[in-house]
Amino acid sequence: MEKLLLLAMxxxxxxxxIALIAMGLAIIFGLLDVINLAHGDxxxxxxVLAWATxxxxxxxWLAFIVAxxxxxxxxxxxQRVIIQPLHQAAALSIVATFGLSLILQESVRITFGPxxxxxxxxxQGTIPLFGIDYEIYRIFAAGVxxxxxxxxxxxxxxxxxxxxxxxxxxxxxxAIAMGIPAQRVYVFTFAIGFALAAVGGVVxxxxxxxxxxxxxxxxxxxxxxxIIGGLGNLPGTAAAxxxxxxxxxxxxxxxxxxxxxxxxxxxxxxxxxxxPQGLFKGATR
Numbered sequence: 001m002e003k004l005l006l007l008a009m010x011x012x013x014x015x016x017x018i019a020l021i022a023m024g025l026a027i028i029f030g031l032l033d034v035i036n037l038a039h040g041d042x043x044x045x046x047x048v049l050a051w052a053t054x055x056x057x058x059x060x061w062l063a064f065i066v067a068x069x070x071x072x073x074x075x076x077x078x079q080r081v082i083i084q085p086l087h088q089a090a091a092l093s094i095v096a097t098f099g100l101s102l103i104l105q106e107s108v109r110i111t112f113g114p115x116x117x118x119x120x121x122x123x124q125g126t127i128p129l130f131g132i133d134y135e136i137y138r139i140f141a142a143g144v145x146x147x148x149x150x151x152x153x154x155x156x157x158x159x160x161x162x163x164x165x166x167x168x169x170x171x172x173x174x175a176i177a178m179g180i181p182a183q184r185v186y187v188f189t190f191a192i193g194f195a196l197a198a199v200g201g202v203v204x205x206x207x208x209x210x211x212x213x214x215x216x217x218x219x220x221x222x223x224x225x226x227i228i229g230g231l232g233n234l235p236g237t238a239a240a241x242x243x244x245x246x247x248x249x250x251x252x253x254x255x256x257x258x259x260x261x262x263x264x265x266x267x268x269x270x271x272x273x274x275x276p277q278g279l280f281k282g283a284t285r
Contacts, residue, residue, distance in 0.1 A: 011249020024193035030232030040215025046201020075194030230278020
């Protein structure tokens with residue numbers, strides 16, 4: 001029972017972090033219609049920036065400033081140089097982002113080496129929670145993920161730029177006719193998508209390993225969350241990420257982790273067959 005509770009808690013907290021990363025993937029696909037195969041590597045860049053900031057300055061907390069800023073700048077540059085020339089060419093965007101993924105991985109491997117690295121949690125210790133001793137940092141990571149997600153949704157619905165993003169996504173031609181600078185919105189959207197993934201990387205760095213291929217396993221999970229939650233459905237994506245990770249945590253307590261991942265794939269396939277608009281479309285409209 002303790003093992004089940006521990007894995008369920010780990011799954012829930014990891015799901016919140018995945019929701020943060022998948023949110024960036026969802027807004028890029030929903031607004032730009034770009035299937036971004038490099039998004040997992042945006043997460044990986046965040047973990048590497050966390051490790052580099054810690055070993056350069058001695059402070060892990062500075063990474064919460066460094067990673068999103070660097071991610072935002074890199075995202076804006078990538079959108080202008082790589083994505084924008086391929087606008088309305090989905091097939092080419094897949095090839096381009098796959099190449100970008102390889103470039104990011106090899107750049108990190110050459111710069112920081114191929115050896116996986118670990119970051120000790122900046123908050124040590126455990127607290128009793130539901131009858132088990134649970135790591136304080138994991139609870140802190142869940143709190144950070146929730147705060148960033150809430151802040152992002154408030155930004156979308158309470159700011160002028162967020163309104164522009166929703167308007168361009170809903171009806172691009174009408175938004176342009178009303179004077180909304182669509183190209184700037186595209187640049188900002190891709191940049192904030194990279195920044196969200198980078199923040200997720202910082203939060204996850206003390207939990208997982210820092211590795212130049214660290215985004216390879218993250219990307220399929222993010223795509224599953226986007227598909228199950230509903231393409232372009234941001235609240236649904238967050239809910240699906242949490243549900244998937246929680247279910248995998250529970251299943252891992254009684255079966256092999258591979259079976260847990262297979263169960264997620266089966267759920268995604270069932271959603272595509274029975275409810276292709278997304279599992280949470282009606283609940284999160």
